[in-house]
Amino acid sequence: MDQHRVEAPAPAKRLVLFVADGLRADKLYQFHPNPETNVPETKAPFLRSIIEKEGSWGVSHTRVPTESRPGHVAIIAGFYEDVSAVTKGWQMNPVNFDSVFNQSEHTWSFGSPDILPMFAQGASDPDRIDTIMYPAEHEDFGAGDGSVLDTWVFEHFTELLENAKSDPALYKKLHSDKIVFFLHLLGLDTNGHSHLPTSEFYLNNIKIVDEGIKKVTEQLKEFYGDDKTSYVFSADHGMGNRGAHGDGHPDNTRTPIIAWGAGIKGPNTVNPQGHDEFSADWQLDAYSRHDVKQADIAPLMASLIGINYPVNSVGELPLPYLDASESFRAQSTFTNTLQILEQYHVKQEQKRRTELFFQPYPGLTGAHSPEAVKKQVEALIQAEKYEEAEAECTLVRDLCLEGLRYLQTYDWLFLRSVVSAGYLGWIAFSLNFILKTFVSSNERGLGASRVPRTNNNVASATEEKLLNTLSVVVFAVFSVILTMKHSPPLYYVYVAFPVFFWNRVALERRELLAAISKTIQTYGWIKALGSVLGYIVALEILVYSYFNRGILSICFMFLALWPLFLPAAVQRNNTLLMVSWSLSCLGTSIFTLLPVEIDESQSLIFAGGLILTLSGLFAIWIVPTITLPIGSAEAQVQATTTARYVMGFQTVLIALSTIIVNSTVRSLVAHEGLPLLNQVVSWIILGITASIPFVYGARSSQHYLLRLVIIYLSFAPTFVLLSTAYEAIFYFFLASTLLSWLMLERKIYSASEMQPLSDALYTEKRSLTSSLSSSSAGANGSTAVTDARPAIFFLFFINVAFFGTGNVASLASFSLQSVFRLTTMFNPFFMGALLIFKILIPFFLVSSVFRVLGRSLDLPPFSLFLLGLATTDVMTLNFFYLVRDDGSWLEIGTSISHFCISSLMVLFTILLFALSDLLVGRVLVPVVGEGQRKKRS
Numbered sequence: 001m002d003q004h005r006v007e008a009p010a011p012a013k014r015l016v017l018f019v020a021d022g023l024r025a026d027k028l029y030q031f032h033p034n035p036e037t038n039v040p041e042t043k044a045p046f047l048r049s050i051i052e053k054e055g056s057w058g059v060s061h062t063r064v065p066t067e068s069r070p071g072h073v074a075i076i077a078g079f080y081e082d083v084s085a086v087t088k089g090w091q092m093n094p095v096n097f098d099s100v101f102n103q104s105e106h107t108w109s110f111g112s113p114d115i116l117p118m119f120a121q122g123a124s125d126p127d128r129i130d131t132i133m134y135p136a137e138h139e140d141f142g143a144g145d146g147s148v149l150d151t152w153v154f155e156h157f158t159e160l161l162e163n164a165k166s167d168p169a170l171y172k173k174l175h176s177d178k179i180v181f182f183l184h185l186l187g188l189d190t191n192g193h194s195h196l197p198t199s200e201f202y203l204n205n206i207k208i209v210d211e212g213i214k215k216v217t218e219q220l221k222e223f224y225g226d227d228k229t230s231y232v233f234s235a236d237h238g239m240g241n242r243g244a245h246g247d248g249h250p251d252n253t254r255t256p257i258i259a260w261g262a263g264i265k266g267p268n269t270v271n272p273q274g275h276d277e278f279s280a281d282w283q284l285d286a287y288s289r290h291d292v293k294q295a296d297i298a299p300l301m302a303s304l305i306g307i308n309y310p311v312n313s314v315g316e317l318p319l320p321y322l323d324a325s326e327s328f329r330a331q332s333t334f335t336n337t338l339q340i341l342e343q344y345h346v347k348q349e350q351k352r353r354t355e356l357f358f359q360p361y362p363g364l365t366g367a368h369s370p371e372a373v374k375k376q377v378e379a380l381i382q383a384e385k386y387e388e389a390e391a392e393c394t395l396v397r398d399l400c401l402e403g404l405r406y407l408q409t410y411d412w413l414f415l416r417s418v419v420s421a422g423y424l425g426w427i428a429f430s431l432n433f434i435l436k437t438f439v440s441s442n443e444r445g446l447g448a449s450r451v452p453r454t455n456n457n458v459a460s461a462t463e464e465k466l467l468n469t470l471s472v473v474v475f476a477v478f479s480v481i482l483t484m485k486h487s488p489p490l491y492y493v494y495v496a497f498p499v500f501f502w503n504r505v506a507l508e509r510r511e512l513l514a515a516i517s518k519t520i521q522t523y524g525w526i527k528a529l530g531s532v533l534g535y536i537v538a539l540e541i542l543v544y545s546y547f548n549r550g551i552l553s554i555c556f557m558f559l560a561l562w563p564l565f566l567p568a569a570v571q572r573n574n575t576l577l578m579v580s581w582s583l584s585c586l587g588t589s590i591f592t593l594l595p596v597e598i599d600e601s602q603s604l605i606f607a608g609g610l611i612l613t614l615s616g617l618f619a620i621w622i623v624p625t626i627t628l629p630i631g632s633a634e635a636q637v638q639a640t641t642t643a644r645y646v647m648g649f650q651t652v653l654i655a656l657s658t659i660i661v662n663s664t665v666r667s668l669v670a671h672e673g674l675p676l677l678n679q680v681v682s683w684i685i686l687g688i689t690a691s692i693p694f695v696y697g698a699r700s701s702q703h704y705l706l707r708l709v710i711i712y713l714s715f716a717p718t719f720v721l722l723s724t725a726y727e728a729i730f731y732f733f734l735a736s737t738l739l740s741w742l743m744l745e746r747k748i749y750s751a752s753e754m755q756p757l758s759d760a761l762y763t764e765k766r767s768l769t770s771s772l773s774s775s776s777a778g779a780n781g782s783t784a785v786t787d788a789r790p791a792i793f794f795l796f797f798i799n800v801a802f803f804g805t806g807n808v809a810s811l812a813s814f815s816l817q818s819v820f821r822l823t824t825m826f827n828p829f830f831m832g833a834l835l836i837f838k839i840l841i842p843f844f845l846v847s848s849v850f851r852v853l854g855r856s857l858d859l860p861p862f863s864l865f866l867l868g869l870a871t872t873d874v875m876t877l878n879f880f881y882l883v884r885d886d887g888s889w890l891e892i893g894t895s896i897s898h899f900c901i902s903s904l905m906v907l908f909t910i911l912l913f914a915l916s917d918l919l920v921g922r923v924l925v926p927v928v929g930e931g932q933r934k935k936r937s
Helices: 025-029 045-053 068-077 083-088 116-121 148-164 168-174 187-195 200-224 294-305 326-354 370-382 386-408 412-438 461-484 489-507 509-523 525-545 550-559 575-589 602-626 633-669 676-695 704-721 727-752 764-776 788-803 816-821 828-856 863-882 889-903 905-920 930-934
Strands: 014-020 031-033 040-042 056-061 106-111 129-133 179-185 229-234 254-261
Touching (some): 014 068, 014 200, 014 294, 025 200, 025 254, 045 200, 045 254, 056 294, 068 116, 106 116, 106 148, 116 129, 148 168, 148 179, 148 187, 148 200, 179 200, 179 294, 187 200, 200 229, 229 294, 254 294, 294 326, 326 370, 326 386, 370 386, 412 489, 412 863, 461 489, 489 509, 525 550, 525 863, 550 575, 550 788, 575 727, 602 704, 602 727, 633 676, 633 704, 633 816, 676 704, 676 816, 704 727, 704 828, 727 788, 727 828, 788 828, 788 863, 828 863, 828 905, 863 889, 863 905
Parallel strands (some): 014 179, 014 229, 106 129, 106 179
Antiparallel strands (some): 031 040, 056 254, 229 254
């Protein structure tokens, strides 16, 4: 693409960019009580004096994801980076891009090794950008005060100017025009993560940054002796109250921007505008507030020092900040428009070459075509009609941005149609697969059948050949179209999926139709339709729970009443179990009503550890006596003793974890750092407890109840170590609810089979044998409709695991403080892995219980998982059409997160099944006796 810059002399010779990583706009502009006098005061007196006397200010609105790399790319390069950069940790460039630094004569950057290298490595001339970085080890969240990172930056900036006095080459380079100084200030982000943005550490860090900026401006005035320096101060993202960021919450997307110096307009006190409720308590009502989009900062900086605008920038030059002649303002706006128009022109030509019937964006045709615009604006500028030129450029620039979006979404209708067809095809295909594989006319709903049977519901050879030919033709036609459009390989996959799925559904449609017909004959069309609608309504409720966690609490309250509607055969002699279910549901319902953002609480952490310890003691007392293995009395005594020793050891580790984590929290709160002994012990506990389920009982057959308790106790210490508040208590209530659900489902199944549960135990191999004999004998009736209940319960508990202690759609809702018990050194992937491991623990419990439930109901492996998997894409389709690219960034980011999570549910469910098979695949489960089964044949 052609590059564009303002040909007129620039107002500044040099630019200083300060980026206070993780600084929220409100925390900078607000007054805060003095800790000693309690008198409200500003933490940034110098920057406030700039607002009142010299410069312009406002709020810079960022986009999701609110992370350091995307934020810096938007500020310095002027475009919003694709989220695929997360695969590089937002540290290395997925693709090279143009930036203000790249276009400058020379740039000196100071700060973090996580940010500076990405702009140097992507530069057309790497020698043009100097990076002065502190070691990565300095980024320690447990080291106390993170402001030392900012002090390091200011000191090394001073050192640069001092070195120039004795280095003629450096002195000459520093006196060149079009140079940039970039000071990346990471202290606020570090203190925000470590101590929260409401802490004195965070607020005092603002004061340190303010003092450092004041010193830099004084040093540059003395060094250069002129007023040709422009200053821009902003932040890459904000910070949530829990010390995290990443999502579209306003606390994360609203950052400050203050500009002053050469070429920057002074404060407007005549008719101050731009204020709203957000700035009501800042006491800045007398000065106009000019908000910008984060990408708008890049063209402002390019205009100030007269360099080429970054070629990929979509930023709009913020004219209220620019103090220059009318001619310069008009030319700057025209250059900004030409640069964005160039992007539109290039992308339009690319699209025109690949589309059969291309329709250009209507807004940029005729009088607003690129050629016409250039001639018209140039004529206005030559005629010195600068205001008209600015207005025309602003209009065309907005049309260009709309045109870029038009080209970006040109294929949306086609893609949405194909993807929707794929999802619907998958749902129909997987349901048909379940019917074909697990359900037959003479067997129980999802009971396994491996007995060969004659299937008259398949297509004939002629029909199969016709359908296959039609499918090939359809795919070939779409492939030709995609080839002509130069579509990426993924588009062929989008087309292949629906073609394959609907082909298989059409070939085996009679199986599905026969099952529907049989269900209607068995239950009547009203009950069958009601069951289907009820299942869909349940799925829609789960969809709504993604937006309002409280709906899960309402569901739990209704589920607490479930025992009242159970058959009398189940209610008899199961009072304690039903009471346990109801109390567990009511207890678990509390957590989805609690706020996501809650301060760290040592009392809640201790309470959670105490509850888990007591549950371990109870398990030691009761579980071994009701899970005796098959064998001699001596073998039973030995197994019971071993089980008690193992559970006792696990319980000791839970108690030790509770002590360790409280000691660590006290040390961190006192800003004494992470004690080495505590860190080592915590890692040892984590390693031991995580390995117990895979060492003890993994290769032998244990009673299912003993096995589940071992798994529960194994992950409990990890949950305690990584808790910041009520997470460990939630873990206990969720586990008790899941266990009660499993026992109730077993009782319901026993009652439906009209016999008590047997004390006999079986392994997976024997269950298949039993299924074979019962199926071949016609032992079981068709109960496929009732098998849907466990599947919907599974999806419900998965959602509870999603939202029990936070919002998995936004990792920012989980506090990073939890990982500080194990490491305080900044490492995004490592810390993220620990956080995700903590989040996944409830899913391990849900999948293990669900796997045992399938065994308890005489179902083959993966059948219940597959039923839930087949229907979960009903939720995915909801989220697919709820994805937004307009509105607030909170809404946009949330909608995208929900769709991604739901889309990955297929893979996630398969992984959960694999893990559950590893954890509980060999457990022994009491089954209905063989002699009793034959009576029902």
